[in-house]
Amino acid sequence: MTPSLSFQAADGLVKVQVALGNIASKRERIKILYKKIPDLIKYLDPQYIDRMAVPDAMKLQFILAKKQFILSQVALLEQANNLQPFLDSAYIKAAPDHAAKLQRLAQIHIQQQVE
Secondary structure, three states: OOHHHHHHHHHHHHHHHHHHHHHHHHOHHHHHHHHHHHHHHHHHOOOHHHHOOOOHHHHHHHHHHOHHHHHHHHHHHHHHHHHHHHHOOHHHHOHHHHHHHHHHHHHHHHHHHHO
16 A cells, blocks of 8 residues: 555544544434443453452352252262162163063053953
């Protein structure tokens, strides 16, 4: 670009900026929106959440508020852990085989009822 051409481009941009400024000064809502654009850009930034840090005191309050729920979940997990040997028993492991046999017996029973 030649210097005169770049001056013309810069002059054109200044004129556009001035025109937009005049339009904006006439419209109160547009002025308010212009002021909120930086906040909007900040909130739309994907890293905004990463920069927000939850204070440790707030994390502690959240955990304390959920204390009863956490304790009840611990009790349920301990109960499930205590029942694990029953789930690992040969009877439970054989259930799929018994289900297939039960399905056949149910079909035979239905046929006998129909006859």
